Structure formats: C-alpha cells, structure tokens
C-alpha cells in the first residue's frame with residue numbers, strides 16, 4: 045500500500061510538472077505520436093503578400109484534439125479546414141468556456157519554419173485552461189503537433205521581413221448542457237492565417253486615450269489569462285476613444301491612475317531624468333497584466349543589451365507621473381508590445397481633455413522602439429540564435 049502511494053505521488057508530481065491536472069493522470073495524456081493526417085483534395089489558392097489581411101484567410105488544414113473527462117485526450121488530427129457543428133446548448137456559447145493563444149511562425153532564409161518562444165505560449169495556455177476548469181495538457185506535445193501542422197501547411201508561410209503565419213491555438217468547452225459546471229468535454233484546435241507586417245511600411249505611431257471609466261482587468265480577476273471573455277468588453281471603450289480621435293485605450297486602474305496595458309498589448313515608457321539617467325518601465329505582473337511573450341523578451345534583451353545609463357524595471361507607475369514627467373521633458377519614448385506588431389510606437393495620450401505628447405525621434409518611432417523591434421525580428425527570423433528562443437519545425 046505504502047509503495048502504491050509513493051508511485052502515485054511521484055506520478056502526480058510528474059504530471060503536475062508537465063501541466064496536467066491530478067484528475068487526468070489515469071486518462072490518456074496528449075500524445076503527438078498518435079497524430080492522424082488527412083490532406084485536402086481541394087487546395088486553396090494562395091494570396092500574394094500584398095493582399096494578406098490579418099485573420100481573414102486561413103491555411104488548407106487545421107489541427108484538432110478532443111478531450112473527454114472519461115478518456116482524457118483523444119487522437120490528434122490534422123484535416124482539411126472545416127466548420128464545426130455544435131448543439132446550441134454547448135457551454136462555450138453560454139458561459140465563455142474559451143481561451144486562446146496568439147503566436148507566429150516565420151520562414152527563415154533557409155526556408156525553415158520557426159516559432160518564437162512557443163514554450164511560453166504553451167505555459168500561458170495551460171494557465172488559462174486551469175483558470176476556467178478546462179483540461180490542461182503537455183505543452184511540448186502540443187508544440188510537436190503544431191510543428192507537424194506547420195510542415196503540412198508550410199507553403200502558406202509567407203516569405204519576407206514582417207510576414208508570418210499567425211497561429212491561433214484555441215480551447216473550448218463542448219459539453220452540451222445549460223448547467224453551469226465543469227465541462228466534461230472539450231476541443232483543442234489550431235488554425236493558421238498568413239499575415240503581413242502590422243504596419244505596411246515602417247511604423248505608424250498610435251494615439252491613446254487614457255481610460256479610467258472602464259476597467260480591463262482588476263485584482264482577483266482574470267486579466268492575466270488569455271480568455272476570450274476579456275476581449276469583447278474592451279470594444280465599446282475603444283469605439284468611444286475612436287469617436288474622440290484616439291486609436292486605442294491606455295487602460296488605467298484605480299484611484300491612483302496606474303497604467304496597466306494598451307489596447308491588447310503590454311506597454312513600456314522610457315524616461316530620462318535631469319542627470320541623464322534613463323529608465324525603461326513596464327507594469328509589474330500583479331495579476332491584472334497579461335504576461336506577454338513580447339514583454340518578457342523586451343525586458344530580457346534590454347536588461348542585457350542597453351548601455352549602463354539605462355535601468356529596466358517592472359514597477360507601478362501612474363498617468364500622473366507620465367503627465368508630470370512629460371511636462372518636464374523627461375518622457376522620451378513610449379510603445380506597446382505584443383506578438384501582432386512586436387512594438388507599436390505611441391505619439392500622444394489624451395488625458396482629461398488634453399494631449400500628452402510623446403517624442404518620436406527616429407522617423408515614425410523612437411530610437412529604443414526601433415532598436416528593440418530589430419533585436420526581436422532577427423531572433424524570430426533565425427538571423428540570430430539566442431537562448432533557444434526560436435524553434436525550427438521538424
């Protein structure tokens with residue numbers, strides 16, 4: 045009995061390390077070696093690079109894995125891109141049992157297909173799943189399956205700087221029932237859309253409205269998880285900002301006016317004090333911030349590569365600090381950071397009926413913004429190998 049308990053404990057610990065629920069250990073775990081591939085007989089025509097619109101056209105195939113409470117993860121399948129058919133009572137439609145990831149695959153100069161820090165997306169996807177009682181899985185197994193999907197639809201990965209194949213891993217609860225409870229069925233699927241550079245030529249600096257009347261995320265909430273339910277409520281404030289001439293919301297939190305994120309990106313501000321000391325700041329991961337892969341990459345690269353007059357910090361900062369330091373000439377740059385655009389320069393912030401101007405020193409972006417974009421691009425496209433951040437699909 046004692047020995048049996050020990051074995052069970054070791055199995056539990058191993059499963060948890062791999063990101064699996066204790067409940068799942070007797071059932072099938074996600075197994076990439078079971079993959080079945082059915083190729084399309086009606087391949088789609090590929091669009092030329094200049095006609096690619098984000099998330100509008102998709103590749104020939106998709107990856108799917110069903111899960112049931114009873115049996116665990118089923119046989120992974122790559123099959124022609126298709127519609128779903130679900131009972132109208134299915135929980136995803138009623139109680140937002142849905143989470144997703146956003147990542148990209150890049151074609152390098154040797155025609156290999158690469159993903160950027162996809163291990164981070166797998167960890168975040170499991171954290172999102174855990175938060176809404178959907179099944180977790182072995183992230184490396186899903187990445188092996190995504191690699192096979194990428195090889196199947198390899199011809200859709202566009203060539204050229206800024207071009208990539210956007211990947212959308214998604215997990216939904218598929219139990220057909222209006223009862224609010226833990227889904228006993230789920231579907232993990234991945235679709236892919238060829239995309240062009242976020243900004244056609246060079247950068248386009250954006251204007252933000254500092255938003256305090258609507259809140260994106262709050263302590264104890266789910267803003268640090270990539271749940272679909274976090275996104276729909278942000279559209280109305282964005283439309284309101286647009287009516288006043290601003291493209292995105294700068295999401296504030298609390299009476300203090302803490303700066304959290306911008307639109308669907310993390311946000312960085314750069315200051316220079318009267319002694320010439322420079323500081324790159326982003327909000328700390330306090331549960332209200334999505335743990336962006338780009339954010340983490342920028343923090344690591346800047347800490348390692350910026351000259352000694354810079355400090356790179358995660359700390360709380362407010363719209364009042366930005367306003368005051370801009371007035372003193374100490375605000376030197378600001379940019380959003382996320383997979384879609386990598387970095388997105390900010391040129392002005394509307395706050396209490398006035399605009400705070402952010403200097404744009406190098407064409408359409410600040411020098412730091414331009415530098416950071418280039419550091420990341422080189423790693424994404426395999427021009428520079430750095431800390432195993434780029435994974436070649438095999």
Ligand SMILES: Cc1ncc(COP(=O)(O)O)c(C=O)c1O
Nearest residue numbers: 308309310334336337338382383
């Ligand atoms: C709310 C939010 N914040 C930040 C990010 C940036 O995250 P990442 O760099 O992983 O794309 C995203 C994009 O996925 C997001 O939706």
